[in-house]
Amino acid sequence: MDWDIDIAAASKVLTDTVTEAEPFDGLATTYGENLTAIMEGLNYDVFTIVAVAIGEYAEHWSPTLEAAANQVGASLTGAQNALMAYMEGQEEMALTAQRNAANGVIPDPPGTPEAPKPTGENIAV
Numbered sequence: 001m002d003w004d005i006d007i008a009a010a011s012k013v014l015t016d017t018v019t020e021a022e023p024f025d026g027l028a029t030t031y032g033e034n035l036t037a038i039m040e041g042l043n044y045d046v047f048t049i050v051a052v053a054i055g056e057y058a059e060h061w062s063p064t065l066e067a068a069a070n071q072v073g074a075s076l077t078g079a080q081n082a083l084m085a086y087m088e089g090q091e092e093m094a095l096t097a098q099r100n101a102a103n104g105v106i107p108d109p110p111g112t113p114e115a116p117k118p119t120g121e122n123i124a125v
Helices: 007-041 043-086 090-101
Strands: none
Touching: 007 043, 043 090
16 A cells, blocks of 8 residues: 655644544533433423433433544544554554544553453444
């Protein structure tokens, strides 16, 4: 495979994307807590139907939001790994990292203990 990657431009795109994605990390982690707080605030008979609707909304969209967050993480990590492999002249490793990112595989950072691998049930593709 013959690649010609502008390392500086690719690094800037990754850095800018991570910066833009950071606010969504907080939203993803507080999503359930926020909906629970809203539902608790609707703890009156007259609002029961609204609380049920919010609960059903959360139940329906939670897997999709989780899958999207997992896919963004896999894509950014995979792109970073592919770029690093390319810089080290390891084109096959870069190609593998690129394929893994496309498939939603989130690799472990080097030097970390073995973590459970995603099952693929929440891949947003």
